[in-house]
Amino acid sequence: ELGHFRRYNTKSLSRLLQSQSLKLVHSQYFNAAGLAGWVMSGTILKKKIIPESQLKLFEKLVPLIKLIDKITFQKIGLSVIAVARKP
Secondary structure, X not given: OOOOOOOOOHHHXXXXXXXXXXXXXXXXXXXXXXXXXXXXXXXXXXXXXXXXXXXXXXXXXXXXXHHHHHHOOOOOOOEXXXXXXXX
C-alpha cells in the first residue's frame, strides 16, 4: 500500500539512531527509479494501492533499477537504509 507513517532521509534517520545511543556505520538511498512511480501513483493519481501492472513492470526492470542506483551513487532514492551498531 502506498503511504507511510514515517518518512526519513539519511540525516533524520542518523539523528534517530544516535538518539537511541547507536553509532551510524553506513547509510544510503536506494530505488532512485521508484521515485517517478511513487510521484505518479501516490501524489498525482492519489492511489492507495500499487497497481498490479505497475508492480509487474517494476519487477521486470529491477536490473535497470540497480544500474540507476549505481549511477546515482545512492545519493537519491525512494528508500533509505542504515546500518548502526551499539557502542
